[in-house]
Amino acid sequence: MPDTIEIPPRSGTAFALSKGDVLTVIDPRGMQVADLLAFNAHDLDEVISSGRTLDYAETIRLTTGHMLYSNRSRIMLEIVEDDAGVHDFLLTPCSVDTFRHFYPDEPPHRGCFGNLAAALEPFGVLPDRIPVAFNCFMNVPVDGATGKLAVLPPVSSPGDRIVFRAAMDLVIGLTACSAFASNGGSFKPIHYRIDAARD
Numbered sequence: 001m002p003d004t005i006e007i008p009p010r011s012g013t014a015f016a017l018s019k020g021d022v023l024t025v026i027d028p029r030g031m032q033v034a035d036l037l038a039f040n041a042h043d044l045d046e047v048i049s050s051g052r053t054l055d056y057a058e059t060i061r062l063t064t065g066h067m068l069y070s071n072r073s074r075i076m077l078e079i080v081e082d083d084a085g086v087h088d089f090l091l092t093p094c095s096v097d098t099f100r101h102f103y104p105d106e107p108p109h110r111g112c113f114g115n116l117a118a119a120l121e122p123f124g125v126l127p128d129r130i131p132v133a134f135n136c137f138m139n140v141p142v143d144g145a146t147g148k149l150a151v152l153p154p155v156s157s158p159g160d161r162i163v164f165r166a167a168m169d170l171v172i173g174l175t176a177c178s179a180f181a182s183n184g185g186s187f188k189p190i191h192y193r194i195d196a197a198r199d
Helices: 050-057 096-102 111-123
Strands: 005-007 012-017 022-027 034-040 043-047 067-069 075-082 134-136 160-166 170-175 190-195
Touching: 005 012, 012 111, 022 034, 022 075, 034 075, 034 111, 050 067, 096 111, 111 170, 170 190
Parallel strands: none
Antiparallel strands: 005 190, 012 170, 022 160, 022 190, 034 043, 034 134, 034 170, 067 075, 075 160
8 A cells, every 4th residue: 555645734745647547635634625736747738627627528526437638638637536526627726816815814825826836846837837726625616597606615524535547647736725715714634645557
């Protein structure tokens, strides 16, 4: 069994994921979001795409069996297991500007955007290349009548996980989200582990 790695609250990391590897993202305490990004390890201009993915899936409820596509319409990740069943691929990573907009009375925080930018910089990813993330465990219902979005506490329970299989060599960015509303008002760690592809 590979080691489980902890991402501390309100922080992020980045790492390589080879084709065929399996990435498990775990919410150890429940109700904690993890923003996930993916880049083609051999061409950083190819990046995970919310628009392509939602277009091809024909749903905003992405779960087991769905593929996450790149901006070039190629599969980057397949969701192979999903305990929570509720995730978001509409909202962009929180940032200093997000905090100023939604939480003007709170100290500003660099948020997932800043954490992802710092973690991905050694891989050559510049901030302007950061797209909409796949927000594991984030609960963003859409009102059917008005189209209004809400950010509600995640429905994930302690130990819930979502499991991805890489369809190409990737650079992954992953966070323990920093926004108050996204995580039910408290900040908790995220765990992950990587199972190497079998020859």
